[in-house]
Amino acid sequence: MNEFINAFHSVFTQGNILYMLRGLGVTLYVALISIILSTIFGTILALFRTYGNKALKAVSVTYIEIFRNTPNLLWVLAIRFMVRMPEPFDAPMYSGILAFTLFTSAVMAEIVRGGLNSIPQGQFEAAYSQGFGFFQTMIHIILPQCFKAIVPALLSQVITVIKDTSFLAQVAIEEFFNNSKWIMSAQIDSTVNQTVRVFIIFGFVALVYFVINFTLSCIVRSNRKKQTA
Template sequence: MDFSGAYSIPNLTFILKGFLITLEVAVISIILSFILGTMLGTLRYTRMPVVTQLTAFVVDTLRNLPLLLIIFFMRIVLPQVGISMSPFWSTVVALTLFEGAMISEIVRSGLNSIDKGQIEAARSSGLNYIQTFWHIVLPQGLRRMSPPLVSQFISLLKDTSLAIIISLPEIMHNVQILGGQSFNYVIPALILAAVLYFIVNYTLSIIARRLESKIN
């Protein structure tokens, strides 16, 4: 193992650039998947016959497909029908769809956890369905779903490493290239990647625990 060589300024810069791309993909995907998941989860919560069934079909389909397959589909299949995206956006779209389906179930469960008595009381006080949902159900539901949402975001960050298969220059891709330069760089580079992942994910896990303690 050659720690001094692996951690030279050019190599550290190369790895950190990869980690920056990992974070960029994760942040954009978190925002988009949260929006998508909230929309899908809310649609399923409303229990409108056709809409609910169609939404359930989409969510169940996405949840039961391997994320790797979705990434391949975005990068390899879509260009065959004239829709071409860079590795960066192929990864973002794939993560958004897959994680959005996962988040939709968290949102639906959070909304369903609200006591029906509160909803009935709000309706009897003169609030319509939308007002009840916006002022009573959604605020409480968001608080209760915060811990599992953060846990899902942690999984999303780790899932970005799957983009190595389509040559996205994220951290694991750059670690692989560095390891190809010298076998002695492999373990030091992997250790650094593990430390960077741990720092971000452990910070998110602390946030999740604090949110959970506040709710309880």
């Protein structure tokens, strides 16, 4: 018990807590911006693939298949070390955002395409009969229904992005998992059981990820129940 208490106090110092919280802020920021950008870009890709001409379909299919069939970590490494980000986006964090946006856009495109395919053709015919053009129909009628239908799949991808930000630790970007690893390896104290220390740190990291993602799941489930009530 004393070993656990000593290890706990060695991990949760004020400096360590602030360092991990700063990393958590980076994690959430990268995830949020990546999700927003990839949802926009993924929707465009889905529209190209579903309603575009042959050239647009070919471009979107090629992009989607390349990114869906290669590891996310590969793009994190490639963009971090091979792509020079322009100012003012030359901080390492932005290379992570770019990598996650490029990869997640392909997944989002397939999710949105599934939603678009679930919309009855009669919705288009009804909109056209009222004088709506294609873009008006998409913005005011089709896409709102599409996104309502794909909320569970979108949430699943949001959770995946939040968890996968831990890949950024491989390129020394100071996100939550990387900062926690640094605390684990730093400040070695011979009076503290290092095995217990590692257990506490990784347990805390797992707990934080679980709380964030489980909270998101509960919010969406609650909204879905209200909609179906």
